Amino acid sequence: MNKILRINMSELTSKIETAPEQWAGLGGRGLTSTIVAAEVPPRCHPLGPNNKLVFAPGLLTGTPAAQSGRLSAGAKSPLTGTIKESNAGGTAAQQLARMDIKAIIIEGIPAEDKWYRLHITLDGVSFEPADDLVGKQNFAVIDAMIDAFGPKIGVLSIGVPGELRMAAANISVKDPDQKIRSHGRGGLGAVMGSKKIKCITIDDTGAGKVPIADPDKFRAAAKVFAKALLDHPVSGEGLPIYGTNILINILNEAGGLPTKNFRYGQCDHHEKISGETMHETIVSRGGKHKHGCHAGCIIQCSQVYVDESGAYITSGFEYETIWGLGANAMIEDLDDIARCDHLMDDIGIDSIEGAVLLATAMEAGVIPWGDGKECQRVLRDEIGKGTPLGRILGNGTGFVGRAYGLVRVPVVKNQGIPAYDPRSVKGIGITYATSTMGADHTAGYTIATNILKVGGYIDPLAKDGQVELSRNLQIATAAVDSTGMCVFIAFPALDIPESFTALIDLLNATYGLNLTADDVTELGKTILKVEHDFNTAAGFGPADDRLPEFFNYEPVPPHNVVWDFTDKEIDEFWNF
Amino acid sequence: MNISIKLFAGFRQNRFKMEEREIPENSTIIDVLNQLGINEPELGVAMIDGRHVTTDHVLQTGVTISLFPKVGGG
Ligand code: SF4
Numbered sequence: 001m002n003k004i005l006r007i008n009m010s011e012l013t014s015k016i017e018t019a020p021e022q023w024a025g026l027g028g029r030g031l032t033s034t035i036v037a038a039e040v041p042p043r044c045h046p047l048g049p050n051n052k053l054v055f056a057p058g059l060l061t062g063t064p065a066a067q068s069g070r071l072s073a074g075a076k077s078p079l080t081g082t083i084k085e086s087n088a089g090g091t092a093a094q095q096l097a098r099m100d101i102k103a104i105i106i107e108g109i110p111a112e113d114k115w116y117r118l119h120i121t122l123d124g125v126s127f128e129p130a131d132d133l134v135g136k137q138n139f140a141v142i143d144a145m146i147d148a149f150g151p152k153i154g155v156l157s158i159g160v161p162g163e164l165r166m167a168a169a170n171i172s173v174k175d176p177d178q179k180i181r182s183h184g185r186g187g188l189g190a191v192m193g194s195k196k197i198k199c200i201t202i203d204d205t206g207a208g209k210v211p212i213a214d215p216d217k218f219r220a221a222a223k224v225f226a227k228a229l230l231d232h233p234v235s236g237e238g239l240p241i242y243g244t245n246i247l248i249n250i251l252n253e254a255g256g257l258p259t260k261n262f263r264y265g266q267c268d269h270h271e272k273i274s275g276e277t278m279h280e281t282i283v284s285r286g287g288k289h290k291h292g293c294h295a296g297c298i299i300q301c302s303q304v305y306v307d308e309s310g311a312y313i314t315s316g317f318e319y320e321t322i323w324g325l326g327a328n329a330m331i332e333d334l335d336d337i338a339r340c341d342h343l344m345d346d347i348g349i350d351s352i353e354g355a356v357l358l359a360t361a362m363e364a365g366v367i368p369w370g371d372g373k374e375c376q377r378v379l380r381d382e383i384g385k386g387t388p389l390g391r392i393l394g395n396g397t398g399f400v401g402r403a404y405g406l407v408r409v410p411v412v413k414n415q416g417i418p419a420y421d422p423r424s425v426k427g428i429g430i431t432y433a434t435s436t437m438g439a440d441h442t443a444g445y446t447i448a449t450n451i452l453k454v455g456g457y458i459d460p461l462a463k464d465g466q467v468e469l470s471r472n473l474q475i476a477t478a479a480v481d482s483t484g485m486c487v488f489i490a491f492p493a494l495d496i497p498e499s500f501t502a503l504i505d506l507l508n509a510t511y512g513l514n515l516t517a518d519d520v521t522e523l524g525k526t527i528l529k530v531e532h533d534f535n536t537a538a539g540f541g542p543a544d545d546r547l548p549e550f551f552n553y554e555p556v557p558p559h560n561v562v563w564d565f566t567d568k569e570i571d572e573f574w575n576f
Numbered sequence: 577m578n579i580s581i582k583l584f585a586g587f588r589q590n591r592f593k594m595e596e597r598e599i600p601e602n603s604t605i606i607d608v609l610n611q612l613g614i615n616e617p618e619l620g621v622a623m624i625d626g627r628h629v630t631t632d633h634v635l636q637t638g639v640t641i642s643l644f645p646k647v648g649g650g
Contacts, residue, residue, distance in 0.1 A: 233618075233620070233645065233646035233647075234646055234647060234648035235648075237586075237646075238585065238645070238646060238647035238648055238649075239648065239649065241585075241586070242585060242647065242649075243649070244649030244650060245649065246584075246585055246647045246648075246649055247647075247648075247649040247650075249584050249585075249644075250584065250621065250644055250647065253582075253584075253623050253626060253642045253644075254623065254626055254628075255626040275585070275649075276584065276585060276588065301649070318649075319649045319650075441650065442650060445650050447648075447650065448648065448650075451621070452620065452621065452646075452647070452648045453620060453621055453628070454646075454648060457628065459628070461627075487650060488648075488650065491648050558625075558626055559626060
């Protein structure tokens with residue numbers, strides 16, 4: 001892959017460029033972050049003409065390697081003001097890779113107040129009017145595109161919150177089942193909206209296969225890699241049966257399940273919203289408990305959640321969403337939570353930010369605690385329609401906190417803190433504080449080692465070893481995010497050494513390279529530093545690598561612990 | 577002595593969610609696993625009062641232990 005598709009929205013032109021040599025070994029997050037750092041002025045307004053929206057499939061995307069079909073999206077984030085990468089499944093990544101497109105760079109803003117649909121084929125890009133799509137939410141957009149182009153069309157789209165440039169807006173990606181996966185975090189939907197792009201359609205007719213330099217070596221490595229995924233109990237058994245929501249009960253037992261807007265570490269109704277209950281419900285109603293977000297996923301952590309009559313409610317129903325609505329916002333009914341998840345997909349807001357901001361709205365007294373029906377109304381009729389209240393909420397947790405004068409506002413760099421309490425799972429607190437992305441658990445998932453005993457064990461309640469753990473995981477994750485692999489390959493990679501070797505062999509076989517494990521670590525370090533430098537130039541410093549103050553003085557039960565890292569201890573993170 | 581056992585995920589299949597059991601003094605987590613017919617390598621995490629414990633941990637009377645197979649998410 002070495003084509004860069006550059007789209008200029010000010011002039012409504014596009015061109016194909018050859019990727020410069022220094023981008024050759026980059027894909028996914030490594031490439032989006034490198035491009036944003038090279039081309040976006042760090043102090044620019046994220047919604048202004050100088051920000052750029054970049055999409056890049058991973059280095060292995062489009063090959064037959066399992067789990068490799070993820071798409072990275074990058075820009076300066078309107079939510080955090082930092083650099084941002086968010087990756088998602090769906091069909092677009094593999095289509096772009098097969099079309100030999102290494103990255104799409106979208107720059108500028110149209111002079112006229114007019115909405116566009118970008119149509120991408122092997123012949124180039126056409127700028128179609130999108131007047132008939134404006135005001136529609138994502139499922140209606142996707143249905144209209146399927147009607148117009150058939151079920152194989154690739155779609156990236158935004159809902160009304162994205163059009164209105166709300167900082168919680170995401171970018172939706174059509175998946176193989178005509179449903180939605182999301183570039184969720186960091187408000188990238190608002191960047192797409194600022195560029196007046198309602199939707200991007202991808203028709204890969206005529207595209208070939210992704211070339212592989214050494215097919216025999218590739219096949220051998222792919223086999224070892226897939227075997228490790230299926231052999232490891234987490235990726236081979238736990239995730240396909242229970243999905244990620246199996247974490248509710250284990251975090252609850254560990255006292256790290258943030259409850260009622262981070263007041264408590266355990267939730268009385270945990271069993272009702274647990275992965276075990278969800279599994280039973282899905283099976284008894286005839287839904288699907290395993291399901292992949294893209295062709296080629298063999299782990300299949302996703303699921304199709306249905307109602308009592310067997311009708312679809314939502315898919316890709318993740319632990320973080322269920323935690324956020326179920327424990328943190330105290331909604332006890334899984335069906336209500338599923339309906340909120342579906343609405344967040346439909347209107348196009350990040351389901352983590354959305355869940356955290358709803359709990360903050362409860363803290364503010366705007367919504368009664370645990371009122372799942374009212375949450376659905378607020379999502380659909382306030383945020384989804386862009387009413388004044390909807391715009392306050394749709395701009396994210398931090399904005400809601402300021403609007404209502406709250407103190408207990410769980411954000412880092414203005415991004416909502418996800419599903420693990422940093423006081424009782426201290427490693428993840430270091431990740432929240434230091435990640436270049438704002439509070440993001442996936443950036444360095446210390447839960448594996450702090451809670452799940454994967455890749456060793458480091459006591460979640462003690463400070464020792466957490467900075468190093470988070471650093472090593474953030475470096476490895478930055479590299480993995482560049483391959484197009486989903487983050488769950490980390491479970492076998494942490495425990496089964498051959499699976500990590502196989503991943504490197506897959507890269508070498510695809511590109512005819514001789515990378516070593518050290519090269520991959522170096523790649524991860526370089527990506528983190530490029531991102532960190534961008535953030536520094538954008539005005540961020542060590543004082544921003546901090547958790548909200550309330551974590552320092554509000555002990556969280558049952559362990560009654562506070563966040564007790566000193567500034568100096570946190571700042572050690574960047575010492576590499 | 578009396579202890580309570582909570583089981584999660586696949587460990588619940590053909591067993592239970594929570595039960596009280598009578599076990600001999602000085603029993604360890606391994607002894608409980610044996611009583612339940614769970615092979616040690618299947619165990620992911622054992623916790624008592626929200627703290628991780630190792631399989632050789634000697635149990636005190638009245639404790640509640642939580643046993644999880646190898647699971648994960650994120
Ligand atoms: S394991 Fe889950 S997130 Fe990863 S590729 Fe499969 S469905 Fe997508």
